[in-house]
Amino acid sequence: MMEIGRLPNPRAAQALVDYLRGQGVSCRIQQAEHGVIVSVEREQDYSRARAEFDHFISHPYDAKYLQASWEHGDMHAGLDYGAPALALFSRFLTGAGPVTLLVFALCILVYGAMQLGLAQQTYSLLSFFGAVSNGHAEVWRLFTPTLMHFSLMHISFNLLWWWYLGGKIETRLGTGPLLLLLLVAGTLPNLAQYLLTGPNFGGLSGVVYAVAGYTWVMGIKKPQAGIGLPPAYMGFMLLWMLLGFFDVLGMSMANGAHLAGLVIGLGQGWLDSRKP
Incomplete structure (x- = not known):
């Protein structure tokens, strides 16, 4: 064990340790007379962990530490973060940016309106060209079908992935890349x-x-960007899409939109990964 530094409270230390754990660095927290000691288990990790410790001291509220606590946090760490509902809501907010949260809220508002007796009116306003009698000057219809969902499972599945992946992109890379993805993948598919x-x-x-x-x-x-999708998750997404094409799920699937969206994401990811 090699000490990389000391912090005044275990909550702050746990955020740093969660982040380092996600980067493959094994750390431990030990109680000290004043605060806690953060140590690495392997000598070869010392320089990397020490540099991250120095960054954490200067930027303790960096979104990457908050996101790491959600993704890699030890649920048995014994730390008291207050009321569970408040802590969960705080993690929800810190795990996303303004575009992620705005789209999340709009989808819920549209779904709520459709469930509260306004389904026909909402569909008439937001559906694609030709679904109802409308003029081709209503250019918003290229995008607004993206905000409509027709079942609780439908909206739950989409918003979970949107918050998890969209939030990761926005908090790590900024609003720009996510907004571009949203506009392109919200229209062309x-x-x-x-x-x-x-x-x-x-x-x-x-x-x-x-x-x-x-x-x-x-x-x-570009792993240094700090975002990624585990192969098992990507495999699940591909399997879900393939099952939709073979019509074995017993539900209507927007297979064309799924495939087109995937191609757009792969293309933009490849382009952005080449940027310095």
């Missing part, structure tokens, strides 16, 4: 789906597959 099945569709799935493809490529091509 809708066109692809229209060509395959017509105008009656909706959902954030095309964007979800875009952020999945993006994080997967970035994790492979």
Whole structure:
């Protein structure tokens, strides 16, 4: 064990340790007379961990530490973060940025309106060209079907992945890359789906597959960016898409939007991974 530094309280130390654990560095926290001692288990990790400790001292509220506590935190660490509901809400907010949260809220508002007797009006306003009688000047219809969901499972699946992956992109790389993904993958996959099945569709799935493809490529091509998608998760997303194409799930799937979104995410991820 090699000490890399001391911190005044275990909560702060746990955030640092969670982040280092996610980077493959094994650390331990030990109680001291004043505060806690953070140590690494392997000598070869000392320089890397010490540099991260110095960064943590200067930037303790960096979003990457908050996100690491959510992804890699030890649920049995024995730290008291206050009321469970408040802690969960805090993690929800710190694990995302303004674009992630805005889209999350809009999808919930649209779904709520559709469940509260306004389904026809909402669909008429937001559906793709041709689903209802409308003019082609209503350009918002290229994007707005992305905000509509037709079942609790549909919206839950999409928003979980959107928050997890979109939030990771936005908190690590900034709003710009996520906003570009949202605009491109929120429109072009809708066109692809229209060509395959017509105008009656909706959902954030095309964007979800875009952020999945993006994080997967970035994790492979540019791991220093701090984002990535475990192979098992990516495998699940691909399997889900394939099952949709073979129509074995017993539900309507926007297969064209899924595939187009994935291609967009892979392409933008490859381009962004080449940037210095």
